[in-house]
Amino acid sequence: MIIKNLTVRFGAFTAVDDVTLEIPPGSIVGLVGESGSGKSTLARAVSGLVPYTGAVEGGDPRRIQMVFQDPSTSLDPRMTVGASVAEGLRLPRTARGPEVERLLSLVSLPAELAGRYPRELSGGQRQRVAIARALGARPELLIADEITSALDVSVQGSVLNLVRSLRAEFGLSMLFISHNLAVVRYVSDVVAVMHEGRLVETGPTEEVVGAPKEGYTRSLLEAVPRLGRG
Amino acid sequence: MRHLLRSPAGIAGTLLVTLMVILAIVGPPIWGAEAERIDSTAILQGVSAAHPLGTDNLGRDILARVLVAGRLSLALALLATLIGAGAGVVLGALPSVLPRRAARLVTGTVNALVAFPGLLLAMFTAVIAGLGARGAVLGIGAAVAPGFARLTQTLAASVAGADYVSAARMLGVSRWRVMSRHVLPNIAEPLILNLTQALGGALLGLAGMSFLGLGVQPPSFDWGRLLFDGFSRIYATPAVALGPAAAVALAGIGFNLLGDVLARAAARGSAPEAKATGRAVPDTGGIGEPDPDAVLEVRDLTVTFPGGVTPVRGLSLTVAPGEIVGLVGESGSGKSLTASAIGGLVPYPGEVSAGRLRLCGADLGELPETERRRLLGTSLAMVFQDPMASLNPALRVGGQLAEVAIVHQGASRTEAGNRAVDRLEHVRVPEPGRRARQHPHELSGGMRQRAVIAMGLMGEPRLIIADEPTTALDVTVQREILRLLRQVTDETGAATLFISHDIAVVGELCHRVVVMYAGRVVEELPVEELVSGAAHPYTRALVASLPDMETDRSLPLASIPGRQPSPAEVGGGCAFAARCELATARCAELPPLISYGTAHRVACWEA
Numbered sequence: 001m002i003i004k005n006l007t008v009r010f011g012a013f014t015a016v017d018d019v020t021l022e023i024p025p026g027s028i029v030g031l032v033g034e035s036g037s038g039k040s041t042l043a044r045a046v047s048g049l050v051p052y053t054g055a056v057e058g059g060d061p062r063r064i065q066m067v068f069q070d071p072s073t074s075l076d077p078r079m080t081v082g083a084s085v086a087e088g089l090r091l092p093r094t095a096r097g098p099e100v101e102r103l104l105s106l107v108s109l110p111a112e113l114a115g116r117y118p119r120e121l122s123g124g125q126r127q128r129v130a131i132a133r134a135l136g137a138r139p140e141l142l143i144a145d146e147i148t149s150a151l152d153v154s155v156q157g158s159v160l161n162l163v164r165s166l167r168a169e170f171g172l173s174m175l176f177i178s179h180n181l182a183v184v185r186y187v188s189d190v191v192a193v194m195h196e197g198r199l200v201e202t203g204p205t206e207e208v209v210g211a212p213k214e215g216y217t218r219s220l221l222e223a224v225p226r227l228g229r230g
Numbered sequence: 231m232r233h234l235l236r237s238p239a240g241i242a243g244t245l246l247v248t249l250m251v252i253l254a255i256v257g258p259p260i261w262g263a264e265a266e267r268i269d270s271t272a273i274l275q276g277v278s279a280a281h282p283l284g285t286d287n288l289g290r291d292i293l294a295r296v297l298v299a300g301r302l303s304l305a306l307a308l309l310a311t312l313i314g315a316g317a318g319v320v321l322g323a324l325p326s327v328l329p330r331r332a333a334r335l336v337t338g339t340v341n342a343l344v345a346f347p348g349l350l351l352a353m354f355t356a357v358i359a360g361l362g363a364r365g366a367v368l369g370i371g372a373a374v375a376p377g378f379a380r381l382t383q384t385l386a387a388s389v390a391g392a393d394y395v396s397a398a399r400m401l402g403v404s405r406w407r408v409m410s411r412h413v414l415p416n417i418a419e420p421l422i423l424n425l426t427q428a429l430g431g432a433l434l435g436l437a438g439m440s441f442l443g444l445g446v447q448p449p450s451f452d453w454g455r456l457l458f459d460g461f462s463r464i465y466a467t468p469a470v471a472l473g474p475a476a477a478v479a480l481a482g483i484g485f486n487l488l489g490d491v492l493a494r495a496a497a498r499g500s501a502p503e504a505k506a507t508g509r510a511v512p513d514t515g516g517i518g519e520p521d522p523d524a525v526l527e528v529r530d531l532t533v534t535f536p537g538g539v540t541p542v543r544g545l546s547l548t549v550a551p552g553e554i555v556g557l558v559g560e561s562g563s564g565k566s567l568t569a570s571a572i573g574g575l576v577p578y579p580g581e582v583s584a585g586r587l588r589l590c591g592a593d594l595g596e597l598p599e600t601e602r603r604r605l606l607g608t609s610l611a612m613v614f615q616d617p618m619a620s621l622n623p624a625l626r627v628g629g630q631l632a633e634v635a636i637v638h639q640g641a642s643r644t645e646a647g648n649r650a651v652d653r654l655e656h657v658r659v660p661e662p663g664r665r666a667r668q669h670p671h672e673l674s675g676g677m678r679q680r681a682v683i684a685m686g687l688m689g690e691p692r693l694i695i696a697d698e699p700t701t702a703l704d705v706t707v708q709r710e711i712l713r714l715l716r717q718v719t720d721e722t723g724a725a726t727l728f729i730s731h732d733i734a735v736v737g738e739l740c741h742r743v744v745v746m747y748a749g750r751v752v753e754e755l756p757v758e759e760l761v762s763g764a765a766h767p768y769t770r771a772l773v774a775s776l777p778d779m780e781t782d783r784s785l786p787l788a789s790i791p792g793r794q795p796s797p798a799e800v801g802g803g804c805a806f807a808a809r810c811e812l813a814t815a816r817c818a819e820l821p822p823l824i825s826y827g828t829a830h831r832v833a834c835w836e837a
């Protein structure tokens with residue numbers, strides 16, 4: 001899938017400025033950048049949630065799914081986990097139950113969670129429900145917007161491992177957005193760095209992280225939070 | 231339901247409405263015959279023992295007629311409200327499902343109708359629809375509808391922006407289905423509350439219509455009609471008109487009061503009065519003397535849900551003034567419930583018990599209800615992950631902050647308003663005066679979180695509990711909010727309990743770290759020792775599994791195998807045993823939390 005010259009304007013403000021980015025099939029492209037750099041807006045535009053100029057080519061736009069940053073707002077509080085996960089399934093009613101169960105087990109959640117409401121789950125559990133819901137639509141491109149920022153380190157590892165194994169299993173392409181450079185570095189084949197609406201540097205992960213060309217990329221690398229730094 | 235009966239207005243409203251409902255049910259069967267009995271010997275009488283409100287021009291007893299007319303009056307008002315609300319909800323919801331141009335047309339129409347005087351609208355419709363009850367009901371329905379449409383629109387707009395609606399749209403769920411499955415259920419509550427108030431209005435409106443002769447026609451009669459009949463005699467025998475007038479007034483006031491109280495209760499639903507069940511059980515055996523200097527002292531805190539679910543198990547925690555304590559732990563380890571238990575916010579049917587729960591030197595379990603609420607309202611500030619959970623989308627930011635001071639400190643509206651602006655400035659919200667007049671959705675995420683912190687600072691908090699306040703925010707905003715929390719702690723001398731799953735953030739912000747696992751504290755240590763001095767295998771594993779810039783990308787990420795037992799599964803021994811490399815037979819027994827060097831405690835047999 002290729003994002004071509006994509007621009008998003010809100011009034012006079014240009015949130016995403018002429019971004020061109022290729023997401024090769026079966027690969028994970030990591031997008032890093034600071035708050036307000038336009039990462040989420042780019043994600044929402046590609047998902048069709050925000051009007052844009054430019055083009056997204058080389059795939060069925062209806063098979064783009066997104067997992068949101070904040071699991072406490074991305075699930076309808078009045079719907080059970082099972083109903084939320086089943087929402088995107090195009091299956092006869094009888095086949096839905098087993099499929100929901102399968103999707104939940106994919107994200108390592110026990111099947112009995114299907115009958116619970118989001119408020120009865122912890123934050124990390126909710127995020128995995130949101131991932132299961134997106135996977136149910138069998139996406140060609142999965143956009144993950146800060147999906148691990150609400151997870152524990154011990155779970156984060158398994159979710160990131162999960163992300164990589166899902167790619168292998170479904171041939172899934174993925175746009176993986178995170179502020180955490182260490183996380184992006186770990187999962188991505190390609191890293192794109194965004195600053196003030198523009199892509200300032202794009203390249204294979206090892207190159208961008210190992211030998212950054214742009215000053216901005218270097219400053220991001222330095223800001224990686226390190227335990228006990230304070 | 232209980233909060234309804236706590237204020238005089240709530241009691242009066244509930245009482246009046248109950249009376250009216252009873253009257254509507256039993257009125258006609260009991261007094262129906264008397265209300266219709268024509269007595270040519272008692273025409274147009276004044277007040278007497280036999281006829282306390284006199285008689286009408288056919289000699290019928292007016293008191294009986296008033297009592298009987300209740301059913302029709304209420305039924306018509308209910309019908310008019312339902313028609314108006316139904317039409318209003320449809321009108322208000324349409325813009326969300328129609329194509330853009332049509333949506334704009336509907337919105338414009340609603341805006342025009344809202345600006346149009348209700349009574350004129352009602353009379354206009356009634357005249358077109360024809361004299362009589364049907365015309366009046368439709369007329370009042372038409373007058374009620376625009377308000378509902380506007381309310382529905384506002385509420386729907388706030389829900390339509392929610393991520394779960396975006397997710398549904400991406401999954402290809404149709405607009406109609408999004409409306410019926412996601413939007414309407416989530417806005418139903420305020421709409422239903424509004425119904426009660428609208429009912430009071432409709433009752434008055436219908437009485438007015440009948441009084442003007444536009445409503446119910448003889449031989450039927452409602453209160454407005456009785457008023458109309460009695461009005462010509464008001465100077466000779468005032469009782470004949472005052473009876474129905476009083477009935478209308480009482481019913482109208484009743485519904486308005488009830489609606490008002492319900493709406494307020496819903497708006498404050500999450501304020502520290504939500505304490506549902508459970509009360510600290512004082513049991514001072516074996517937990518030592520209270521620490522007089524601590525801002526917060528918790529001993530043996532346990533939170534239980536029915537079915538053997540115990541998410542917090544005998545947790546103890548002390549926070550000193552000016553200290554920032556980080557509470558870290560896995561998702562589901564009970565961090566948030568611990569915070570809720572301290573704030574008295576554990577939702578029904580949760581049960582809280584504690585050996586000791588002291589805030590600012592006062593034992594929360596022993597304080598009378600009102601004082602406990604006051605202490606929590608003024609000394610404790612809570613900041614949550616989702617700022618929108620603490621802010622009402624329908625109200626202006628400044629007004630919501632002011633509300634805190636009005637409720638808890640008895641401040642006047644202007645004082646409270648000024649303080650709100652002052653507090654917003656204190657948390658470095660730019661242009662605080664303008665921001666105070668905006669609605670929450672007009673603020674950025676970081677700004678909203680600042681507003682919530684400012685709300686906590688409306689009192690003089692001694693303890694700030696911040697539950698994942700930056701998780702939903704971006705890195706740079708996160709850094710700003712963390713800095714703000716530290717500044718606020720320094721400036722006010724308050725203590726902060728900072729809850730986070732992110733051990734790196736905790737490591738940067740806090741003085742002391744408390745690590746929770748499966749509802750218990752497993753380690754408590756000064757932040758300097760986190761990296762190399764942690765003693766508990768879980769803490770050590772957490773620190774080790776932080777991904778960094780050197781992690782090998784070809785290997786699966788190091789993560790602790792297995793998962794944390796759910797609150798129902800936790801057994802008697804060390805809850806970490808199933809995931810622990812060092813576990814031995816002894817770990818089937820619960821390791822106590824014991825001292826391990828200075829200011830460091832750990833619960834592990836092998837530490």
Ligand SMILES: Nc1ncnc2c1ncn2[C@@H]1O[C@H](COP(=O)(O)OP(=O)(O)OP(=O)(O)O)[C@@H](O)[C@H]1O
Pocket residue numbers: 119120121122123124125535539541559560561562563564565566567568577731796797
């Ligand atoms: N109302 C409830 N009814 C039943 N169980 C509940 C309820 N609220 C919470 N729990 C359970 O209690 C446990 C602790 O929940 P809590 O929200 O305190 O976790 P947490 O440590 O804050 O997690 P997170 O980091 O994900 O926010 C979880 O297993 C959760 O499923």
Ligand code: SF4
Pocket residue numbers: 766767768804805806807808810811812813814817821833834835836837
């Ligand atoms: S008590 Fe035993 S199982 Fe628990 S952490 Fe220590 S060694 Fe591991």
Ligand SMILES: [Mg+2]
Pocket residue numbers: 123565566567697698
């Ligand atoms: Mg929590």
